[in-house]
Amino acid sequence: MDVLLLGASGRIGHRIADELLSRGHTVTGVSRSGHVDGIDDPDFETVAIDATNEVDVADLAEGHDAVASALGPGEDEDVDVLVEMSEAVVAGMRDAGVDRLVWTGGAGGLYVGPDTRLVETEDFPEDWVPIARAAIDAYDVISAADDLEWTYVAPAALIEPGERTGEYRTAEGELVADDDGESYISMEDFAVAFVDELESGDHVHTYLGTGY
Numbered sequence: 468m469d470v471l472l473l474g475a476s477g478r479i480g481h482r483i484a485d486e487l488l489s490r491g492h493t494v495t496g497v498s499r500s501g502h503v504d505g506i507d508d509p510d511f512e513t514v515a516i517d518a519t520n521e522v523d524v525a526d527l528a529e530g531h532d533a534v535a536s537a538l539g540p541g542e543d544e545d546v547d548v549l550v551e552m553s554e555a556v557v558a559g560m561r562d563a564g565v566d567r568l569v570w571t572g573g574a575g576g577l578y579v580g581p582d583t584r585l586v587e588t589e590d591f592p593e594d595w596v597p598i599a600r601a602a603i604d605a606y607d608v609i610s611a612a613d614d615l616e617w618t619y620v621a622p623a624a625l626i627e628p629g630e631r632t633g634e635y636r637t638a639e640g641e642l643v644a645d646d647d648g649e650s651y652i653s654m655e656d657f658a659v660a661f662v663d664e665l666e667s668g669d670h671v672h673t674y675l676g677t678g679y
């Protein structure tokens with residue numbers, strides 16, 4: 468598959484690039500700088516664009532089989548830029564005629580009970596509420612795009628650099644947690660789950676939780 472990967476220089480995006488390349492896919496990796504350190508592969512090229520610019524997204528997306536996103540706001544940026552990026556990506560894909568989108572989302576919008584999302588729980592860290600809310604707003608933009616074959620793949624509540632075990636579980640719309648209530652996934656296994664979904668298309672039009 469020929470994949471346009473937005474956010475390829477990021478912590479999660481870099482691991483998704485590694486996973487895609489290890490499976491023989493061709494990857495165009497995007498960041499604002501156009502630099503992605505540590506990947507030396509003939510099937511990988513890097514391009515600098517601003518993912519809030521739908522014209523640039525459209526120009527670059529054209530001819531790819533799918534768009535993958537691991538976009539996130541820069542450290543000092545307003546978190547709502549994530550919503551701008553989701554709008555530009557959806558519009559750019561429509562212009563380019565590319566249908567398949569797999570988006571790295573947030574766990575905050577996943578349900579932990581019948582009427583309760585993770586972000587609404589008492590223990591949810593106050594500092595994370597704005598990014599969690601922005602990620603839900605981005606979900607609203609993406610999920611309204613019925614004409615695209617989108618999947619919004621969310622990490623567990625906690626995601627960190629770790630090991631690639633190849634093991635994970637998924638749940639549609641719900642937080643994945645273990646028997647002790649811990650919700651965790653390594654970035655490497657999140658990349659496995661993400662690329663599995665990109666390849667299989669098993670969960671089109673789904674907010675998909677991942678974890679152990």
Ligand SMILES: NC(=O)c1ccc[n+]([C@@H]2O[C@H](COP(=O)([O-])OP(=O)(O)OC[C@H]3O[C@@H](n4cnc5c(N)ncnc54)[C@H](OP(=O)(O)O)[C@@H]3O)[C@@H](O)[C@H]2O)c1
Nearest residue numbers: 474475476477478479498499500517518538539573574624
């Ligand atoms: N438990 C959870 O729910 C959870 C936990 C962690 C992360 N996440 C989500 O996962 C996503 C990725 O997280 P991460 O930690 O990997 O983020 P990150 O390391 O900050 O990477 C963000 C990527 O987006 C790129 N980017 C930012 N603005 C851009 C723009 N305007 N145009 C083009 N590229 C742009 C960055 O590259 P440049 O800066 O070089 O442009 C970088 O490649 C985020 O949306 C984050 O909210 C969720």
